[in-house]
Amino acid sequence: MTTRTMLQRPAFHWLAAAWPYALIGLVTLLVRSPTFGNPILDFDEQLYLLVGDRMLHGHLPYVDLWDRKPVGLFALYAAIRLLGGSGIIQYQLIATACVVIAAWFVRAIVRRHMGEIPAIVAAVAYVLMLNVLHGLGGQTAIFYNALTAFAAWCACKANDANTPGRIAALALAAMLALGLAIQIKYTVIPEGIFFGCWFVWRLFAAGERLRRLLGIAIAMVLVALAPTGLALGAYALAGHLDAFLFANFTSIFLRQPFPTQVRNDQISQVVACCMALLTTAGVGLFQLRTHAHGRVYADFPLLAGWWVSAFAGFGMLGDFYDFYFLPVVLPSVILGAFALRGERRGFTFGCLLLLWPCIFIPANYFSRHQGILQTSRMVSAISPYVSGHCLYIYDGPTILYYLTNACIPTRFAFPDHLTNPIETRALGVDPVEEERRVLASQPGAIVTASRSVVPRVAPATQALVREALVRDYVLIARTPTIDRTYYIWARRDLHPGPAPLVDPRAANPQ
Known part of the structure; x- marks a missing residue:
């Protein structure tokens, strides 16, 4: 059998297409495996697992156990408890799967304009950056970033579509994903609003009639709000609507702000951890704008707007814990990939993306x-x-x-x-x-x-x-x-x- 004949076989084509996914998955597993099974890996997910477990025993979030996170997050952890075992390594494995999915979408979006190597570098950089922002375990963004990345991919595909029907289908799929993400944490709302507006613009640019465009826009909003509406309706039927509304929507506005010095320290910590990422993303954004022609011309405002909306979510609550920055990492690594043009400069920025996070790996990573x-x-x-x-x-x-x-x-x-x-x-x-x-x-x-x-x-x-x-x-x-x-x-x-x-x-x- 000649080499040319072997390369033409379907199995080889499948292997050639699958190896980047396998590599990203393997790297993610290796990077996160040192933390598997640690019960005190981080603070927040301990509560999520506790509430999820108690839900299976009849306890109701906001009524029996209080927090202001959406009930969808606790339902997710309750579902993880149904997998059996201790629940600890189970939630960490599910979180790892979500990281892999998000990284796959990072690669897919970068591959639209760059080669395989920059795409994989961006995907791996995403995996590594999570470790320095309290993303080692099951923080909320670890789960919903996978949904947001899917929505961003749908928006990119909408840039390629010329028919309103195709764009509308992508828009509804993205809005459903973002609606589920909102039920994991409400700070994804600015990103949801941006993507919704983007799809409406794409429909308009594709020549969709105004009346039909309005109907699709209403459907997008309804789909995005459906998961939250279902949760609200369930609590109303159970007679606990007041508890639901207070915990989910009122209490956050009653918190007193941290002192200015505390918030400045929080921002300084985020900047220190993410300095290389933000620098590379800024250079990548400039490079993307410089080469904005053809398909890139449509993707540039999409990626830039997503980046800005992710920053809006970061600042939404008025304080700046480092793990609030996890959603910003997603568009940042994608933009950073565009800084990898040119052998010498690309190598330098690639090293920054991959090596900088290693400086800030927390001590509990090894514990x-x-x-x-x-x-x-x-x-x-x-x-x-x-x-x-x-x-x-x-x-x-x-x-x-x-x-x-x-x-x-x-x-x-x-x-x-x-x-x-x-x-x-x-x-x-x-x-x-x-x-x-x-x-x-x-x-x-x-x-x-x-x-x-x-x-x-x-x-x-x-x-x-x-x-x-x-x-x-x-x-x-x-x-x-x-x-x-x-x-x-x-x-x-x-x-x-x-x-x-x-x-x-x-x-x-x-």
Whole structure:
């Protein structure tokens, strides 16, 4: 068999088409595998898994367990729990699959104008950048970025379409994806608005009649809002519409802003982590504009507008946690790929995209075994005291509620809600009164930490906890982790004999 005959075989063509997808998938798996199984990988997804699990036992978000994330996020984690196992590695694997899908779409969009190598570099850069922005596990953007990337791909395909029918089909598919993304986090709304406007413009440019264009636009809006509308309707039928509306739409506007210095520090951290990405994206945007002809002419305003709308989502909440920047990474790596033109310059910018994230890899990336061991020790210390009694995590990993299967003495299971002063007016209850009620229920065990994660701690609730610990609890375990130490307190009347540990600092929880 000649080489030419072999190259003409369908199997070889399939292999030639599949290898970039396989390579991106393998790289993603290798990059994220060191974190698999770590129960305390990050803070937020611990709550998402807890609420998802409790939903399967009849608990209702916003009513029994409070947060302001869309119910679709918790439904996603509930579905992941149905896969069996611990739920921890399962959500991390599903998150990895979403990263792979998003990276595939990054490659597909870049391939419209660039070669295979720049496309793969952009896809891998996306995977690497997630690690430095608290995207190691199951943050919201890890899931919905895959949906947003699909919508962007649909918009690019709409630029190639000449018939209104084809554009309308792509628009409705994109709006459905973005509607699902909105039910994972509302900050995707600016991107959804931009893509919606883009499809309307494409329909107009393709010669769609005004009356039909208006009908399609209304259908796009309805499709995008359908998932949220279904959630709202379900809560209305259950008699909990007020709870749904307050948590989802009202409470965010009642939060007090962080001090200016805190927000400046947050922005500085994001800029430091993403400096190479933003620089490369800026150069790529300029290069794209310089070569804006033919199909590129249509893609330039699309990609530039998407980038701007992603920044709008980043700034939507008024504070600037680094993981809020995860959606901006998606269009940034695509734009950055256009900076890879030219051998020497392209090589330099390619190295920036791929090597810069390695400088900022967080310490917990390498702490899977320690995380498993530390969590196991805390669960072992807590378990004897929460049989028939509740666990209260004043400050600590909410995964402990999940792993001990303990009852929770408050709707506000996420410690940040009662400890962070910016939340004082945004909970629908007085945090001090809620803290008093929780402590009056006499939890069997309380978890505190050596230092707070949030920049400021509410002094009134902190004082109540300190007083209760001194009066009614004994320190039974101390678990150091990478960034802080967790203290386990048992109720004094449940613990026989003297306190096994004495640590004056622990009596002053942060």
